[in-house]
Amino acid sequence: MSVSPTLQKFLNRGDIPYRLIRHPYAETSLSSAIAAHVPARRMAKGVVLRDDEGFMMAVVPSDRRVDLHAINRQMGRIFSPAAQRDVKILFRDCNRGAVPALGQAYNIPVIWDDHLADEPDCYMEAGDHQDLLCFSQSTFKQVMSEKPHGMISH
Template identity: 90%
Template sequence: MSVSPTLQSYLNRGDIPYRLIRHPYTETSLSTAISAHVPARRMAKGVVLRDDEGFMMAVVPSDRRVDLQAINRQMGRVFSPAAQKDVRILFRDCNKGAVPALGQAYNLKVIWDDHLASEPDCYMEAGDHQDLLCISQSTFKKVMSENPHGMISH
């Protein structure tokens, strides 16, 4: 599949530079980082959250876990993880478990972890289990600039 059509359209519309890296098939973002020889702290994973108002994506390094309490405090809302069936509907052009960490491409609000800002580049699923999208730190900060951020992982 390579880059999901929705993500590809978002990247093209925004004239966002990226590299695509092929790697052996993996199921999790952490195993993808290992397989692609990418430091896990540079591999961003998107975790879809839900509350009464709708869905949102938290973007954190693959070697960390989402801190729901920190997100809820910062956003003034009460989120919980979204059901897998909802994630499959939201990301229908992606393989199950290969959600790109650019939720804004799918019209989701995004909150991202500050740990990602200090890395020289950022890797993320491209929509399948064999391709990684790589963007520079400056590009990452630019595409995330309108989104809230903070220490939202542990």
């Protein structure tokens, strides 16, 4: 599949520069980082959350876990992880478990972890289990510039 059609359209529309990295098949963002020889702290994973108002994506390094308490406090809401059936519907053009960490491409609000801003580049799933997108630090910050962020992982 390579880059999901929705994500490709978002990247093209925004004229967002990236590199596509092919790697051996891997099921999770952490195993994709390992397969692609990418430091796990540079691999962003998107975790879909839900509350009564709708969905949100938390973007955190693949070697860390989402801190729901920190997100809920910062956003003034009470999120919990979204059900897999909801994720499958929201990201219908992606393989299960290969959700790109760019919720905004799918009209899903995003909150991202400040740890990702410290890295020279950022990698994320492209929508399948064999391709990663690689963004420079400046491109990643530009794409996330108007999104809320903070220390939302542990």
